[in-house]
Amino acid sequence: MRPLDYLVLVASMLGIAAYGVWRSRNRATLEGYVSGQKDVGWGTIGLSVMATQASAVTFLSTPGQGFESGMGFVQNYFGLPFALIIVAAIFLPLYRSSGVFTAYEYLGKRFDGKTRLLGASLFLLQRGFASGITIYAPAIVLSTVMGWDLDLTILGTGILTIIYTAVGGNDAVNITQKYQMAVIFVGMVTAFVILFLKLPAEVSAGDALALAAGFDKLNAVVYSTDINQRYTIWSGVFGGIFLSLSYFGTDQSQVQRYLSGTSVRESRLGLMFNAVMKIPMQFFILLLGVMLFVFYQFAPAPVFFDHSTWERHVNAEGGAYLRTYEAAYAEKMDAKRAAIRSWLDARSRNDAAATERKLNDIRTAHAAAQNVRAEAKAALVQRDPAVKTKDSDYVFITFILEQLPVGLVGLLIAVIFAAALSSLSAEMSALGTTTSIDIYHHVINPKSSDQQSLLVSKIATAGWGVVGILFALFANVVENLVEAINILGSLFYGTILGLFLVAFFLRGVRGNAVFWGAVIAQAGVLICYANLSIGYLWYNLIGCGGCVLLSVIIQSFIRPSKPTRFSPTTS
């Protein structure tokens, strides 16, 4: 990075944070701090919900996913529009009409205090750890590639977010997210345009897409009913509805976003904006990855995209032989390039038979190049069994650093930081709000004044930021951290969703039944996890289904209690 890149990066990140703090100053009440001025329109809500979900990993890993496996990952988001319709039609009006600050407060009104505490605790446990990975994941990639100190990168990201989130509260999060999303959109579109401009002159956009299709990279929808297929339209729609409903409907980091709207109308339109735009956005990011794949068919591609790790091993004692893989890979890529040129020639002549024949030649050459890449990765593992051979996360950042002009490199690094800050600030704000409202005001000091709760909310927001930083600083002691966090989330998400589904749809079930149903279901999930080796996503279903079923069964054994004053369908 050049000085101009650093200027763009620092000015955009600090400028947005400072503006957010300035705009959200004078939030002197708890409601103003945790809910904002309730003057937020659907556009801001829509961008805020989108920014909260899209973390830095989205912009580092998703293009890599497109590069490696094509467009199939987009199916993961197929359940999202349906889940958002359910949230907008059912969850949102219930939250708004009950006048709650947090989703767990609703559980307290519908059931009782202990169920509220259970829901809040499960959220804090899961999201508290997850905030660490939100800081750690981009920091480890950026520090590796840029040569920055990992601890300083973590501290810089965390402290900046703590300052503007703890000072400005919910409004600061909303305001900064809007501008951070603007940086992200401008940066990603710019990268996409430059990527196309960098393709050889004789390769049109149509040729690029046809080449990608030839490698099966554009196969976005898989209709197979084989459950062993990782991404299909069926798992995407049905599994996706379930996961998105948990996330958008019960996770305070999202609930707080759409509860800050001026009205139900604004919040609903903000959610519908996401329901329409999310799949195209993910498609666009994946397509960027696919086009990177096409780009590196013509430009010199490294045999291993994590350049720092590769060079460290090459330059270590006895590592020089790794250069032979570089030479072998370059040779195979040259052969593939020649095959692609022949294919382009056949294509320009509209010779269908020759085009198909040349495409097979390209596939053969591609397989040979991939074999060399696999051998190079195996050689790395042989030298260091702990080395991570999945280098797809480094593809986009390699393109940014090697291909973009000065100034734009800073803008694209700002994209990654903007994404990290936007999701982290929403998480910290939600954690602080839940700690203040559901733990401090509800359990520790129910007679606390508005000012006391406001102070606790600010301290808790900053405190959870510190927890996230500490977790990120010590994260490298945990092997495969991202997967560990995903497993942790799946272990608790199901039970939390179960609590809310009972609250919304099973009016006859009361507090004691749902509380013990949730506790037993959660224990069951943990026992299953300790004894079974099923895919961790299934624990969402086990937790949710177990909680709902057990609540109904337990309630049937309990003498019907007096109807509560609060009805789930209060309007």
Add this chain to the structure above:
Amino acid sequence: MTDSMSPNASDEKPGVPGFPSWPAVYLFVVGVFVLIVAFLSILPLIAR
């Protein structure tokens, strides 16, 4: 009275031209989803 306390808050009309009710908005979202899936399904064929 804020809208969070208004008994008819959730009955508010979308106020978007062409969409007289919320079910119409939801139907539009589902329609867009179907179009996107259809487009993605034929994308490899178009590209070739």
